[in-house]
Amino acid sequence: xxxxxxxxxxxxxxxxxxxxxxxxxxxxxxxxxxxxxxxxxxxxxxxxxxxxxxxxxxxxxxxxxxxxxxxxxxxxxxxxxxxxxxxxxxxxxxxxxxxxxxxxxxxxxxxxxxxxxxxxxxxxxxxxxxxxxxxxxxxxxxxxxxxxxxxxxxxxxxxxxxxxxxxxxxxxxxxxxxxxxxxxxxxxxxxxxxxxxxxxx
Numbered sequence: 001x002x003x004x005x006x007x008x009x010x011x012x013x014x015x016x017x018x019x020x021x022x023x024x025x026x027x028x029x030x031x032x033x034x035x036x037x038x039x040x041x042x043x044x045x046x047x048x049x050x051x052x053x054x055x056x057x058x059x060x061x062x063x064x065x066x067x068x069x070x071x072x073x074x075x076x077x078x079x080x081x082x083x084x085x086x087x088x089x090x091x092x093x094x095x096x097x098x099x100x101x102x103x104x105x106x107x108x109x110x111x112x113x114x115x116x117x118x119x120x121x122x123x124x125x126x127x128x129x130x131x132x133x134x135x136x137x138x139x140x141x142x143x144x145x146x147x148x149x150x151x152x153x154x155x156x157x158x159x160x161x162x163x164x165x166x167x168x169x170x171x172x173x174x175x176x177x178x179x180x181x182x183x184x185x186x187x188x189x190x191x192x193x194x195x196x197x198x199x200x201x
Contacts (some may be wrong), residue, residue, distance in 0.1 A: 005100045007092040007187065008061075008199040015053035015087025020046060022086060029114050033067045035059075046133045054197050058120045061201055064088070088133070091190050097175045105179075106134050120200055124191060127198040131188045132156050136163030138181040141171065148185050 023030055023046045034041045045064070048055045056064070067081070072079035080090050094100055110116050110133050117128070132152055137147035137161060153160050191198060 003095065003097060003100075004095045005088055005103060005149075006065075006090050006201050007190075008201065009089040009091050009196055010053045010199065011084075011087040011089065012052050012054065013087070014085065015049050019088075020049040021084040023049060029071070030063070030067050033063045033070070036052060049087075054121065054199075058201065061088075061199065065201060072177070092187055095179065095181055096179070097188065098175075099180060099183060102174070102177050102180050103134075103183070105170075105174055106137055109137075110134070110162075113162050115180075118146060121197045122200075123197055124194045128188070128191060129159060131184055131191070133159045133163050134184040135181065135188060136160050137167050138176060140164065140167040141176045142178065142181040144181070146181075147183075148188065 019143055023042070027042060030042060030045075031038045041060075041063075045056070045060050047061065065088070068083050068086075072082050083090060096105060107118065107130065110130050118130070122130075135149055135152065137158075139146050140163065
């Protein structure tokens with residue numbers, strides 16, 4: 001199981017200026033976190049930062065992330081600040097491995113219904129639909145306050161039906177962590193008006 005799941009929004013303008021300049025000024029530091037053909041891969045990352053950071057591959061995001069973690073990881077808030085300044089906004093994270101497993105399980109069920117797999121970069125509209133489905137799924141299991149559940153239900157009947165069917169089929173095979181509904185509520189609040197891509201690593 002993963003120890004941390006990060007949700008990221010990007011700022012291509014900040015990356016084009018700040019991340020690109022940092023990569024140019026600190027090439028040797030970044031090279032350590034690249035695999036084969038390090039210099040060529042660094043040039044590719046620099047080129048993508050200059051063009052649009054959303055074109056990074058998962059491996060390229062992870063390399064930059066690991067580089068910043070090595071420099072600033074002793075202070076997680078400082079690391080997030082530095083990433084933000086350089087165009088990578090970690091707007092939410094889940095650190096409980098059981099909750100990460102729940103998230104993956106719910107996402108996998110949703111992908112099965114769609115008959116389509118999400119990549120690590122998802123457009124905001126698709127991500128938003130998944131979050132609404134996940135809110136319904138976890139809301140069916142959670143007897144606590146469900147204002148958002150009830151608010152969204154009338155406008156998303158198809159997603160509610162999918163979630164209800166999935167919950168009926170899977171409730172006995174999934175040990176759902178009680179905080180999952182709140183995680184999905186928070187993620188929904190963080191992204192409901194956002195129009196860019198959402199990246200998970």
